[in-house]
Amino acid sequence: MSSSDSSSDPPKKKRAPGRPQALFTYDETIQIRLNSVQLLELDQKAIETGRSRSDIIRAALAGVQVLRSQPTPEEREQYRQLVKLATNLNQLIVQARVGQDVQDQARTTLAQVQQLLNALSPTAP
Structure with missing residues (x-):
């Protein structure tokens, strides 16, 4: 048998799946201008909720009210x-x-x- 005979090679193992594919891909970016008070509000909401700035903006666009994680x-x-x-x-x-x-x-x-x-x-x- 020659070494070029591929029928004798063991089948390759399939790789285990990695990270699951995202439901949505965010492939577009925007620039947004905020004044210092608005940016401070956005940052405070991000800290309070433990979410990113982008998540908060997306939630606001979806009509979802962004809530604090803990009541005062x-x-x-x-x-x-x-x-x-x-x-x-x-x-x-x-x-x-x-x-x-x-x-x-x-x-x-x-x-x-x-x-x-x-x-x-x-x-x-």
Whole structure:
């Protein structure tokens, strides 16, 4: 047999797949001009969310609101207060089922809930 006979060569092993192919390729670039305040905002959002500047801009273009990864301590306290108020409302509902008049207490609690929700979401009507 000659060495040029390829039928006697063992078949080559296929390479294991490497990094999975990306769903989207980003092959276009743009330049964007921002003032110093806008750039600072973009950098702060990138730090807060742990995402890149490009990811934040892409998300904004897609209509997705870019959120912070952690609520502020003030927001955390407001969420705790909401949980307490929700518990109070649940207890008032139980009392109302038994026949007790709890309308005034329920209205007061609901007003507090609405006030907290407005504080957490200032864009809400």
